[in-house]
Amino acid sequence: MGDLFVLAISCIFINNILLAQFLGNCPFLGTSKKMETAIGMAMAVIFVLVMAGLITWIVDIYLLKALNVEYLRTVSFILVIASLVQFVEMFLKKSIPGLYAGLGIFLPLITTNCAVMGVCLINIKEDYTFLQTAVSSFAYAVGFGLALILFAGVRERIDIARVPKCLQDTSIGLVTAGIIALTFMSFKGMV
Amino acid sequence: MIPALLFMLGIGAVCGIVLSLSSKVFYVYEDPRISQVENNLAGANCGGCGYAGCSAAADAIVSGKEMPSLCVINSKEGTQAVAKIMGINAGSAESPMSYNMCEGGLRADNKYHYMGISSCKAMSLVFGGKRVCGVGCIGLGDCVKACQFNAVHLGSNGYPVVDDDQCVGCGACQKACPKEIIEVKTLSEKLMKFNQVNDPLAPCAQTCPAEINIPRYINQLREGKYKEAVQTIRMRNPLPLACGRVCPHPCEDQCRRGVEDEPVSINQLKRFVADYEMNTGSRIPITCAPDTGKKIAVIGGGPAGLSCAFFLRRIGHQVNIFEAMPKLGGMLRYGIPEYRLPKKVLEWDIQGILDLGIKAFTHLNFGVDFGLGSLMASGYEAVFLGVGAWEDYSLGIDGEDLNGCFTGINFLQRISSGEKIKLGRTAAVVGGGNTAVDCARTLLRLGLDKVYIVYRRTRKEMPANEVEIVASEEEGIHFVFLAAPTRVVGDADKKCTQLEYLQMQLGEPDASGRRRPEPIEGSETLLDVDMVISAIGQSPDASFKKHDPHARMTQLELTRWNTIDNDPAILQSSIPYIFTGGDAATGPALVVDAIGSGRRAARSIDCFLKGEPVEPVKDSLQEKRIEESIFTSVDGVKQIQRAKMPELHVNQRLNSMVEVDLVLPKDSAHKEAERCLNCCRICYNPDSDFPISK
Numbered sequence: 024m025g026d027l028f029v030l031a032i033s034c035i036f037i038n039n040i041l042l043a044q045f046l047g048n049c050p051f052l053g054t055s056k057k058m059e060t061a062i063g064m065a066m067a068v069i070f071v072l073v074m075a076g077l078i079t080w081i082v083d084i085y086l087l088k089a090l091n092v093e094y095l096r097t098v099s100f101i102l103v104i105a106s107l108v109q110f111v112e113m114f115l116k117k118s119i120p121g122l123y124a125g126l127g128i129f130l131p132l133i134t135t136n137c138a139v140m141g142v143c144l145i146n147i148k149e150d151y152t153f154l155q156t157a158v159s160s161f162a163y164a165v166g167f168g169l170a171l172i173l174f175a176g177v178r179e180r181i182d183i184a185r186v187p188k189c190l191q192d193t194s195i196g197l198v199t200a201g202i203i204a205l206t207f208m209s210f211k212g213m214v
Numbered sequence: 215m216i217p218a219l220l221f222m223l224g225i226g227a228v229c230g231i232v233l234s235l236s237s238k239v240f241y242v243y244e245d246p247r248i249s250q251v252e253n254n255l256a257g258a259n260c261g262g263c264g265y266a267g268c269s270a271a272a273d274a275i276v277s278g279k280e281m282p283s284l285c286v287i288n289s290k291e292g293t294q295a296v297a298k299i300m301g302i303n304a305g306s307a308e309s310p311m312s313y314n315m316c317e318g319g320l321r322a323d324n325k326y327h328y329m330g331i332s333s334c335k336a337m338s339l340v341f342g343g344k345r346v347c348g349v350g351c352i353g354l355g356d357c358v359k360a361c362q363f364n365a366v367h368l369g370s371n372g373y374p375v376v377d378d379d380q381c382v383g384c385g386a387c388q389k390a391c392p393k394e395i396i397e398v399k400t401l402s403e404k405l406m407k408f409n410q411v412n413d414p415l416a417p418c419a420q421t422c423p424a425e426i427n428i429p430r431y432i433n434q435l436r437e438g439k440y441k442e443a444v445q446t447i448r449m450r451n452p453l454p455l456a457c458g459r460v461c462p463h464p465c466e467d468q469c470r471r472g473v474e475d476e477p478v479s480i481n482q483l484k485r486f487v488a489d490y491e492m493n494t495g496s497r498i499p500i501t502c503a504p505d506t507g508k509k510i511a512v513i514g515g516g517p518a519g520l521s522c523a524f525f526l527r528r529i530g531h532q533v534n535i536f537e538a539m540p541k542l543g544g545m546l547r548y549g550i551p552e553y554r555l556p557k558k559v560l561e562w563d564i565q566g567i568l569d570l571g572i573k574a575f576t577h578l579n580f581g582v583d584f585g586l587g588s589l590m591a592s593g594y595e596a597v598f599l600g601v602g603a604w605e606d607y608s609l610g611i612d613g614e615d616l617n618g619c620f621t622g623i624n625f626l627q628r629i630s631s632g633e634k635i636k637l638g639r640t641a642a643v644v645g646g647g648n649t650a651v652d653c654a655r656t657l658l659r660l661g662l663d664k665v666y667i668v669y670r671r672t673r674k675e676m677p678a679n680e681v682e683i684v685a686s687e688e689e690g691i692h693f694v695f696l697a698a699p700t701r702v703v704g705d706a707d708k709k710c711t712q713l714e715y716l717q718m719q720l721g722e723p724d725a726s727g728r729r730r731p732e733p734i735e736g737s738e739t740l741l742d743v744d745m746v747i748s749a750i751g752q753s754p755d756a757s758f759k760k761h762d763p764h765a766r767m768t769q770l771e772l773t774r775w776n777t778i779d780n781d782p783a784i785l786q787s788s789i790p791y792i793f794t795g796g797d798a799a800t801g802p803a804l805v806v807d808a809i810g811s812g813r814r815a816a817r818s819i820d821c822f823l824k825g826e827p828v829e830p831v832k833d834s835l836q837e838k839r840i841e842e843s844i845f846t847s848v849d850g851v852k853q854i855q856r857a858k859m860p861e862l863h864v865n866q867r868l869n870s871m872v873e874v875d876l877v878l879p880k881d882s883a884h885k886e887a888e889r890c891l892n893c894c895r896i897c898y899n900p901d902s903d904f905p906i907s908k
């Protein structure tokens with residue numbers, strides 16, 4: 024139990040998928056302009072990442088490893104994740120229209136998200152068990168959401184700040200992201 | 215290699231099968247038009263329309279919540295394709311444009327010295343901005359930064375100026391503005407905008423019943439942009455020539471310059487630019503929104519009806535006017551005499567309105583020649599009743615039906631129509647309003663020797679326009695004040711010979727604040743006249759209610775003054791699809807009042823036709839003043855003489871019906887425009903040789 028907690032903490036803070044591993048930068052910059060969008064995106068990522076993490080783990084153990092074709096991992100994961108997201112979209116639309124209304128527009132954005140792909144690959148690389156995979160996927164997604172929401176808050180402030188013309192918008196965004204990443208480095212000593 | 219291929223094929227097949235199965239299992243019916251519409255949107259997922267992405271926007275369009283023109287960056291072809299899918303006339307794509315309300319900019323005083331970041335949003339967090347004015351422009355240009363299309367720049371006066379050619383109406387500037395200064399509106403929205411409590415409005419613009427942006431057109435005149443000035447006026451008033459001549463300009467009573475000096479001659483400036491257009495002989499184009507396919511009947515072609523038709527047409531509806539008289543114009547044509555408003559001039563105004571594609575059917579009396587039933591059967595979806603107030607009150611005294619006795623409106627209307635009436639040599643006109651004065655001045659022009667105006671109060675209480683009274687004094691009309699007619703005396707041939715009246719004295723003030731005239735016992739006096747015209751007021755002729763056999767008509771409620779009952783904020787009558795305004799709803803009033811109510815009714819009719827609840831404008835200013843904008847003293851204003859209206863000399867006037875009041879010459883008009891302080895709520899430009907103390 025304690026191990027799982029440590030795992031979660033390290034996934035959220037120390038190995039934060041956005042700020043320490045630098046995966047998923049496009050949605051990080053693209054959906055962080057407004058707080059509302061950032062929150063919607065964070066929720067959608069949590070939802071999809073947990074599912075994708077578990078499915079890919081199963082695919083890996085029972086198909087890739089069993090058939091000895093691990094070298095096809097990346098390709099097959101892309102296929103599986105994309106189909107999964109499509110499937111989830113259809114499922115939500117029919118069965119849980121309320122949730123679909125909230126997350127619907129973000130789901131297609133996640134189909135091709137490297138943060139999702141990255142986490143699935145990390146799970147395999149670290150040889151996590153099924154339970155550990157579940158926890159790590161969830162925690163990485165929470166880390167993603169945390170960073171995204173923090174960043175959206177900062178960017179809303181930057182919007183009204185005096186920024187030299189050449190640095191406006193994405194450029195200052197990246198600079199700020201770098202500084203936030205530096206502050207996240209201070210979590211390194213925690214565990 | 216082979217196993218890899220097989221494996222990928224396998225996974226692919228499994229995914230494909232699962233997805234295709236689940237698309238059957240989880241099938242949700244979706245209007246096929248949604249995806250068709252989505253294919254024709256810009257596809258940028260930019261959110262400029264206010265919806266989360268293109269599919270959400272497509273959904274909103276198909277569900278009828280939005281127009282096909284929703285997508286702000288769509289091409290014309292794309293919008294037309296969407297409109298076609300939706301089965302709406304492609305024209306419905308009315309593109310919005312950015313519009314700046316505050317022209318104050320740097321003029322307002324500062325409350326504090328601001329050294330923070332250069333952003334309106336940031337400054338507005340500190341006590342709503344450094345300017346004293348709570349509603350005005352902060353001037354740090356957040357809108358300029360927000361615009362991706364270089365359509366907004368800060369003008370030399372410190373407020374944003376929009377370049378209409380560049381603006382795509384994306385709404386970014388409006389979202390960036392922390393105040394409600396820059397707004398992105400379609401033409402229809404701009405035409406249907408009404409003064410609101412928080413708008414940046416000069417005292418004159420608050421007062422104008424038609425809500426014309428007065429300082430804006432005076433400013434345009436000053437810059438020599440006459441065409442733009444006329445367009446500014448036409449955003450609110452379709453009859454600038456007529457109004458420029460007959461309006462008693464309530465705006466001038468509130469003019470800020472008037473606090474220290476004589477008020478700006480606002481109405482003459484309006485006439486100047488309106489006459490300019492007419493004299494060039496070519497019409498300034500009037501833009502209309504794309505057709506909506508809705509049809510409205512306007513009954514009565516007076517100013518109220520014309521204004522309602524004009525604005526309904528401009529926002530894209532189809533309008534037909536039904537008029538009982540041979541020609542349009544209402545009281546402008548049949549009441550106000552030629553020497554005040556020449557028919558040729560009126561014709562120009564009216565033709566400009568009809569040229570928008572409004573059809574007028576004349577000689578058709580509502581209730582007699584056609585009725586509610588026939589209108590409904592012909593597909594009209596709403597009706598505007600602007601039938602005016604044409605029924606003269608009678609004096610209720612003996613001898614009123616003798617030969618030589620007339621009623622005011624009836625008399626003026628017959629003269630205007632060119633009828634030859636047998637006239638006498640001397641006449642008494644009873645009453646103190648515009649109708650009475652117009653009757654008297656007309657009689658004088660028809661060659662009578664002596665004309666009296668008999669009024670039961672004094673000159674001060676006369677409700678006629680002041681200029682009219684002055685003119686009639688100049689022309690030699692005799693006034694008999696404090697006189698209440700009691701009897702018309704006739705001879706054996708039943709011809710009127712004398713008017714008997716009782717002398718009055720002023721007593722206690724009545725409810726209207728005017729001192730009530732009381733008769734002096736035994737003071738009967740005789741006046742030798744062979745004509746008596748009673749012009750003591752009018753009420754609407756609501757006989758159509760009786761004549762129209764349509765069952766619904768009985769539900770139309772009238773007030774005890776015979777006016778059509780309505781809700782003054784929305785002008786809807788007791789029958790939901792009938793709207794009313796002008797004299798028919800208020801009793802005798804002014805041309806501008808009728809014009810203002812025509813536009814207000816147009817807004818309500820538009821809401822009604824769209825199926826929206828017909829509700830009053832939020833925070834509508836209607837008839838109220840913004841307190842902080844009414845000053846008791848004004849710094850930096852010196853005495854500059856007001857332009858005097860050029861007019862025909864009395865000797866030249868009386869033997870013809872030629873127009874008496876003339877238009878200002880160009881240099882005086884410009885000089886007069888210079889007198890305007892270009893006010894807003896609280897800021898204004900002091901006279902040029904006063905150092906600006908700000």
Ligand SMILES: Cc1cc2nc3c(=O)[nH]c(=O)nc-3n(C[C@H](O)[C@H](O)[C@H](O)COP(=O)(O)OP(=O)(O)OC[C@H]3O[C@@H](n4cnc5c(N)ncnc54)[C@H](O)[C@@H]3O)c2cc1C
Binds near residue numbers: 542623803
């Ligand atoms: C002599 C006089 C002088 C005036 N001077 C001024 C002035 O100087 N300044 C000023 O601001 N105001 C003045 N007014 C007031 C002004 O003219 C009116 O307030 C204004 O015209 C009202 O407009 P309206 O459209 O409501 O009605 P109207 O102008 O009366 O128009 C009503 C129209 O409806 C038509 N109609 C009536 N019944 C029917 C029916 N059953 N079927 C079909 N059509 C019908 C009439 O023929 C008429 O054309 C004056 C009025 C008069 C009488």
Ligand code: SF4
Binds near residue numbers: 469
């Ligand atoms: S000075 Fe000009 S803007 Fe100010 S109230 Fe008078 S007319 Fe209107």
